[in-house]
Amino acid sequence: MILQAIRKKQPLVHSITNYVVANFQANGLLAIGASPVMADELHEVEEMVSIASALLINIGTLNERTKESMLLAGKKANTMGIPVILDPVGAGATAFRKKTVQHLLAQVKFNLIRCNVGELAAIANVRWQQKGVDSGNGSIAITDEAKKIAQQYNCIVIVTGEKDFITDGVQSQWIAGGHHQMTEITGTGCLLSAICGAALVVGNDPFTQLADTLMTYKKIAENAKMSTKYIGDFQITVLNELHRLSQEGEK
Template structure:
């Protein structure tokens, strides 16, 4: 069980992330036994990432300063063989975001891109109407474009939504289940990206480990929905389910 392995390994996950979700991400990582650090100043990110097991780059509240930090930390992580995961939040919402994501992809090798369909469209340069940080509307073949991007950037692409799709350009799998309430609490997708960092380095089969993680996260959503009447309770229930799953492995 991937989450139990994470608890045994207790990896340090360096998150250069957004201030909307930082607390939820940190608590989610702690719930599965990982250690989060949210350092994002250019003066220290290279040193910090050097002691991390994986790096998360999340552009949710992008600034010129955090962009510099992402580039510095990402290049340092690549030099040290530390896997880097990209969460291109709202990549197509503004020209600045899209330009930044493409610059990050051209400068850093990412082991995983975790995105929604609108963000995939932005990376693939497909016309799409982004709705803020939500996926928005448009027409795209998720399978074809995800495989194309995975091959282009030599990475695993995870496209999450009502159904999740994961591919490395050759292997591919759809993951079903979950609950729509995950869209009613901010940060659940961003937390998944952080968890993917820990899952990626949990063993020697990253694709399989990430498939298991996506399946478990869908189950967590279902269990949290059953346990919580209101959305405030639901967010706590997600953390509780993560903790329970990493302890006993029963999904």
């Protein structure tokens, strides 16, 4: 099981992430035996990423300082062969976010883009009405556009939602399941991106490793809902399920 493989490998995931989710993201990584570090200071990101197993770039609370840190860390990771994940939070919400994502994609080689449908639309330049950092509303051919982006940037693209879609531009898979309460907790998508970073370093089949991660995350949501009633308990149970499955596997 992918979470057990991560626990055995104990990767260090360097996350240049947003302050809304940093604690939940760190606790989620710790729950599966990975090590989190959230360094975003311009003067240390290159040194920090050089000892990491994977780099996550999450633009949730983007500013000019962290933008420069993301670029430096991403380029350093590329030179060292460290996988880089992009979580383009709210990419279409403002011109600054969209321009930053375009710049990052032009300057850094990403192994994975993990986004929602609104963020996919922004990257693909499809007309879309984004609602802040939420996915918003519009019309897009997810399979076609995700494949195009995967081919354009030579990476894997994951589009999460009620059903998740994963593609490397050639092979593709839809993954059903989960529970809508995952969308009522801040940071579940951001945590998934970090876990995907950890998953990328535990084998030699990135597509399968990430598809397994998505299926496991859907199962965690289902298990959490079965044993909880209130949203606060649900959040804690997600962490508990990550911990349990990484130790015991699905029974």
